[in-house]
Amino acid sequence: MTASLARIWAIALNTFREAARIKVLYAIVVVVVAVNLLAIALGEMSVSQHSRVARDFGIAGISLFGSLTAIFVGIVLLYGEIQKRTIYSIISKPLARWEFVVGKYLGMVLVLTALVAAFALAMTAVLAYQGVAVSGAVAKALVLAWFEVLTVAAIAVFFSSFSSPFLSGTFALALWAIGRVTPDLRAAIASSESTWIKWVAKGALVIVPDLHVFSISGGDVDGQHVSVNAGFVDWGYVAAAAAHGALWIAALLVLACAIFRKRDFV
Amino acid sequence: MDVITVTDLAKTYRTPFRRRRVDALKGVSFTVARGEVFGFLGPNGAGKTTTIRCLMGLCAISGGKAEILGAPVPSRAARQRMGFLPEQPYFYDYLTVSELLDLGGRLAGMGAADRRARADKLIVRVGLDHARGLALKKFSKGMLQRAGLALALINDPELVVLDEPMSGLDPIGRKEVRDLILEERDAGKTVFFSSHILSDVESLCDRVAICVGGKIKDIGRPRDLVDATTTETEVRLALADDADAAAVAALTARGTRARRTAGELLLTVGGGVDVDAVLAAAHAAGGKVIAVTPRHETLEDLFLRRVADQGAREVLR
Numbered sequence A: 001m002t003a004s005l006a007r008i009w010a011i012a013l014n015t016f017r018e019a020a021r022i023k024v025l026y027a028i029v030v031v032v033v034a035v036n037l038l039a040i041a042l043g044e045m046s047v048s049q050h051s052r053v054a055r056d057f058g059i060a061g062i063s064l065f066g067s068l069t070a071i072f073v074g075i076v077l078l079y080g081e082i083q084k085r086t087i088y089s090i091i092s093k094p095l096a097r098w099e100f101v102v103g104k105y106l107g108m109v110l111v112l113t114a115l116v117a118a119f120a121l122a123m124t125a126v127l128a129y130q131g132v133a134v135s136g137a138v139a140k141a142l143v144l145a146w147f148e149v150l151t152v153a154a155i156a157v158f159f160s161s162f163s164s165p166f167l168s169g170t171f172a173l174a175l176w177a178i179g180r181v182t183p184d185l186r187a188a189i190a191s192s193e194s195t196w197i198k199w200v201a202k203g204a205l206v207i208v209p210d211l212h213v214f215s216i217s218g219g220d221v222d223g224q225h226v227s228v229n230a231g232f233v234d235w236g237y238v239a240a241a242a243a244h245g246a247l248w249i250a251a252l253l254v255l256a257c258a259i260f261r262k263r264d265f266v
Numbered sequence B: 001m002d003v004i005t006v007t008d009l010a011k012t013y014r015t016p017f018r019r020r021r022v023d024a025l026k027g028v029s030f031t032v033a034r035g036e037v038f039g040f041l042g043p044n045g046a047g048k049t050t051t052i053r054c055l056m057g058l059c060a061i062s063g064g065k066a067e068i069l070g071a072p073v074p075s076r077a078a079r080q081r082m083g084f085l086p087e088q089p090y091f092y093d094y095l096t097v098s099e100l101l102d103l104g105g106r107l108a109g110m111g112a113a114d115r116r117a118r119a120d121k122l123i124v125r126v127g128l129d130h131a132r133g134l135a136l137k138k139f140s141k142g143m144l145q146r147a148g149l150a151l152a153l154i155n156d157p158e159l160v161v162l163d164e165p166m167s168g169l170d171p172i173g174r175k176e177v178r179d180l181i182l183e184e185r186d187a188g189k190t191v192f193f194s195s196h197i198l199s200d201v202e203s204l205c206d207r208v209a210i211c212v213g214g215k216i217k218d219i220g221r222p223r224d225l226v227d228a229t230t231t232e233t234e235v236r237l238a239l240a241d242d243a244d245a246a247a248v249a250a251l252t253a254r255g256t257r258a259r260r261t262a263g264e265l266l267l268t269v270g271g272g273v274d275v276d277a278v279l280a281a282a283h284a285a286g287g288k289v290i291a292v293t294p295r296h297e298t299l300e301d302l303f304l305r306r307v308a309d310q311g312a313r314e315v316l317r
Helices: A001-018 A023-045 A051-074 A080-084 A087-093 A095-127 A136-158 A165-180 A180-191 A194-209 A235-262 B048-055 B076-080 B097-105 B112-125 B142-154 B171-186 B197-205 B245-250 B275-284 B299-316
Strands: B001-015 B022-032 B036-043 B063-068 B081-085 B159-163 B192-195 B206-210 B215-220 B232-238 B256-262 B264-270 B288-295
Touching: A001 A095, A001 B097, A001 B232, A023 A095, A023 B256, A051 A095, A051 A136, A051 A165, A051 A180, A080 A087, A080 B048, A087 B197, A095 A136, A095 B299, A136 A165, A136 A235, A165 A180, A180 A194, B001 B048, B001 B192, B022 B048, B022 B063, B022 B206, B036 B048, B036 B171, B036 B197, B048 B192, B063 B076, B063 B081, B076 B081, B076 B299, B081 B142, B081 B197, B097 B142, B097 B299, B112 B142, B142 B159, B142 B171, B142 B192, B142 B245, B159 B171, B197 B299, B206 B299, B215 B299, B232 B275, B245 B264, B264 B275, B275 B288
Parallel strands: B036 B192, B036 B206, B081 B159, B159 B192
Antiparallel strands: B001 B022, B001 B063, B206 B215, B232 B264, B232 B288, B256 B264
């Protein structure tokens, strides 16, 4: 078991090192910092809502750019290894294929965690500039956004285990978009008169991870309006959402490993 | 004990869209004994690389079975005690050779001190000491090949599998790879390699297998596989340009080919011809013998014959 963990960790560290060389990631960090600076400017235009704008922009930025980064990095994670033929030298070592997939995903977790931390730091700096302390609600929203990003990464890795980056990107973006609008799908099931729409919406709710549970600020939870700026969810909700994400991540990685195990590298 | 045992190995692919069946391997069988240098020959598309990929666990086996060091293929146990250099190896180009070897050592389950010591030794051994701090993307093809060899040897494997290790190397690079193979053999290791360079195979290998059309056509020691009968003899003579024309004509008539250059005659006579009689005729014509070279079938001749046979069969089919 320890030997297996050591091999997974070796792959994870190498993946982190590889991703750290992707220049676009640094561009994304710059964009997120710019978004946070924009929040300062917009906050100045609003009346006594400075910190509200900063929080909303900051968390939305983490969720959006974090998820897009997860897709961008994840779709080439496994496919790139096969295309570049780097996999021949690695898989021929005493390494199980599932260890390779899990190691690659863990490396991505390290990269995305570093990015989310950088985004959160930018938001905290903006809030500090406005003289506002980081509240418990913001901390909870950050944890939720982090889990959303990790779940989206698992979706991208799953598709990368069997399809090209273009198709993987298309599928992952589609699932991300659908996963964000699950309340609308539920509303469609409740209100639509079309059986066909009901079935499609029900099917989507089963096969698509519910990503809305991670971005609930401004929405309703158990009939209560929640907002990162006012009454927000408790830590019990965050734990449940994290467990939901962890289950989806585990399921997607198991599927990715099963597919990858069967692949011929020719 | 055999280090590699391959029995009726079959590999079938399906083409991506039309799902056409391609039989890349049609029942390949061979064994490689401990301490042997075994050459795996074949033209492009013969199934050499597919066989190696099946052995390395990169491809699923469609039929038959294979064992490496007593462990079934594919298995981690089989890969634990071997090293592999793929054809035209590609590595993470942002790593240095030390980092690459450290990654390989970690995956092989080596401890930190062992990894460092072994990597240092191998970097010197493959002649990359001067390029320790250089990212692999700045390496030449020959340097990458040497880095790949070091990676294959990082876990001090009992079996080394090399897919076209001389491919694309200059004569110096080829010699270095040859020396490395011999060093491994002298250290008691088993080396299995595929190559197109038949002279290297002939000089290095204890045994060879010739694979054509997904099947093994010949297997054995190179000298046992080729026909040792003299096929022709080449006689090189110093011959004055003004030598007796009739005597020279009588002499050249004994050969199958003759080439006259300034002061020399190169005469090729058939295998069944009495060479002593030819030499006597040469003296009669005023010639002086420079060299007499009997020619036998070479591995290359055998290889080309097998490939030609297969080509003829495919045309008939």
